[in-house]
Amino acid sequence: MLISLVLAAGVAVSAVLIGIGFATALAIGWHGSLIGAAPASGAPTTDFGNLPARLAHLEPLALTQLGLLTLLATPVARVAASVVGFATEGDHLYVAITFAVLVVLLASLFVLR
Amino acid sequence: MTPGADLAIFAVSAAAGLLGALAGVGGGILVIPVLTFGFGVDIHLAAGASIVSVIATSSGAAAAYVRDRMTDMRVGMFLELATTTGAVCGALLAAVASPAFLYLLLGSVLLLSAGSQVGRLGEEVPPEVTPSALASRLRLVSSYPDQKLGREVPYSARRIPLGFVLMWIAGLVSGLLGIGSGVLKVLAMDGAMRLPMKVSSATSNFMIGVTAAASAGIYLSRGDVDPQIAAPVALGVLTGAIVGARLLGRVSNRTIRLVFLPVLVAVGLETIGRGLGLAL
Numbered sequence: 001m002l003i004s005l006v007l008a009a010g011v012a013v014s015a016v017l018i019g020i021g022f023a024t025a026l027a028i029g030w031h032g033s034l035i036g037a038a039p040a041s042g043a044p045t046t047d048f049g050n051l052p053a054r055l056a057h058l059e060p061l062a063l064t065q066l067g068l069l070t071l072l073a074t075p076v077a078r079v080a081a082s083v084v085g086f087a088t089e090g091d092h093l094y095v096a097i098t099f100a101v102l103v104v105l106l107a108s109l110f111v112l113r
Numbered sequence: 114m115t116p117g118a119d120l121a122i123f124a125v126s127a128a129a130g131l132l133g134a135l136a137g138v139g140g141g142i143l144v145i146p147v148l149t150f151g152f153g154v155d156i157h158l159a160a161g162a163s164i165v166s167v168i169a170t171s172s173g174a175a176a177a178y179v180r181d182r183m184t185d186m187r188v189g190m191f192l193e194l195a196t197t198t199g200a201v202c203g204a205l206l207a208a209v210a211s212p213a214f215l216y217l218l219l220g221s222v223l224l225l226s227a228g229s230q231v232g233r234l235g236e237e238v239p240p241e242v243t244p245s246a247l248a249s250r251l252r253l254v255s256s257y258p259d260q261k262l263g264r265e266v267p268y269s270a271r272r273i274p275l276g277f278v279l280m281w282i283a284g285l286v287s288g289l290l291g292i293g294s295g296v297l298k299v300l301a302m303d304g305a306m307r308l309p310m311k312v313s314s315a316t317s318n319f320m321i322g323v324t325a326a327a328s329a330g331i332y333l334s335r336g337d338v339d340p341q342i343a344a345p346v347a348l349g350v351l352t353g354a355i356v357g358a359r360l361l362g363r364v365s366n367r368t369i370r371l372v373f374l375p376v377l378v379a380v381g382l383e384t385i386g387r388g389l390g391l392a393l
Contacts, residue, residue: 003186007176015351022344026116030341046158046336064340068165071347072333074172075326082186091252098190101323104197108327 006081010074017067025060034058076105114341118152122342123349125151129166130353134174135361136373137314138295139167139321142380144346154342161337162346164325167295169347171322173354174315174361181362183257183315188270188308191251192301193320195277196284196294200324203288212290216388219286223381226300230374237262237366239307244269257312260362268309276306287324290387295321296380299373310366314373 024034030045037057043049045061048069054062079102086094114122125147129140141163148154148162178184244254253270270276279301287294295317302313332338361369 004176007172011172011176011351015348018344018347021340022348025340025344026119044336045341046339048333048338061340064344068338068340068343068347071165071172072168072326072329075168075322078172078175079190079323082190085186093252094187094190097194101190101193101197104201105323105327108197108201109330 001085003078003081003085006077007074010070010077014067014071014074017063017070019067021060021062021064021067025064028060030059030061030064032060034060076102076109079105114152114345119345122148122152122345126166126346126349127353127356130170130173130350130355131357131360132353132372132376133166133170133295133350134318134354134357135314135364135369136295136376137299137317137321138170138373138376138380139163139325140170140350141167142376142383144350148342148346157335157337158339158342161332161335161339162342164329164332165338165343165347166350167325168322168329169350170354171318171325173351174318174358175322177355177358178315178318178361181258183311183361184319185253185255185257185308185312185316186319187252187255188302188306188312189316189319189323191253192277192280192298192316193323195280196287196298196320196324197327199281199284199286200288200327201284203285203290206285206289213388213390215286215289216384218388219290220381220383220385220388223296223300223377223384226304227374227377227381229304230370230377233303234367234370238266238309239268241267242269242271242307245271245273247273257309258362259309259311261365266309268307268312270306270308272305272307276301279305284324290384294324296377300377310369310373311361314369315361 035058048065051062083095083098086098129143133140144163144166145159148159149156248254248269256265256267259266283294283297298317298320299313302308303310
């Protein structure tokens with residue numbers, strides 16, 4: 001089942017990232033680096049910007065933030081997987097309904113700010 | 114946060130995840146007051162942590178539910194149409210409507226519906242009915258495997274237009290007030306559409322995650338999601354929700370209702386308290 005797979009993967013990946021990020025933050029601080037590089041920035045922990053560069057430093061904060069983003073994206077991925085699921089069942093009515101939900105969801109994520 | 118405080122937040126979040134996975138709600142009722150009053154967390158950061166908590170409850174529980182076919186995806190998607198459009202209308206109305214009156218109205222409705230919940234305590238599964246033409250056409254006719262009863266329980270959605278309107282209102286209210294959408298969803302599916310309690314709870318759990326994800330972007334861009342608080346909350350809630358979802362299959366529908374009832378009353382009282390201007 002595609003939907004179960006998407007869910008399990010989303011939950012597992014986010015839990016591992018948040019777990020590692022949080023545990024290492026307790027040890028070396030949120031803005032430290034697991035590869036010993038100098039701290040990338042002293043930006044507030046609520047700042048999700050510049051994520052790729054901070055991930056490359058293996059910053060505990062960046063790992064945790066990536067985990068949280070994965071968690072927050074999981075329901076959206078689940079709805080997208082459901083569109084595929086209903087399509088393989090040949091249920092055109094629910095492909096349309098689920099697709100409409102997905103459009104409203106993406107619109108409110110990216111347009112309604 | 115000290116490690117001791119982190120551990121306490123993790124423990125409370127695990128309890129919220131367990132409760133949320135059983136009752137079909139998000140756990141914000143537990144997470145927000147504990148963070149603000151217990152740990153002095155800023156209300157905006159607490160609300161950001163609550164959004165994370167709702168999505169963690171939904172996804173953590175769902176990993177077990179979908180496998181056990183407890184979540185009705187058709188019911189969920191069909192009703193999500195109503196909820197999302199209602200939520201958009203609620204967000205647009207928020208500037209003009211009077212929140213105090215709405216809080217009092219919603220709180221009263223929730224407390225009144227507690228009575229009908231007590232009345233249904235003796236009913237393990239809804240009586241079987243011939244599916245209506247609309248239910249058949251929308252394919253809202255299904256069954257779920259009940260481990261406790263040891264059999265497959267068939268059901269079909271009743272009063273679909275009423276359920277759809279109630280779900281639209283649930284979306285409107287959560288868009289306006291940001292409270293109680295999980296409770297309203299369970300009430301609409303269980304009370305109006307007469308779906309089995311476990312299916313109502315599991316499907317509500319699925320839906321609150323989708324609805325919360327829609328507003329997550331706003332919280333992120335406002336800087337309301339602080340990993341220092343959201344991380345222990347997410348880890349705790351995921352743990353509690355996974356355990357709760359496994360329990361849901363094994364306990365009776367009556368037990369789920371007994372868990373849901375105090376949550377319903379607590380949300381009702383908190384909502385009325387907000388309407389009266391009390392800082393609850």
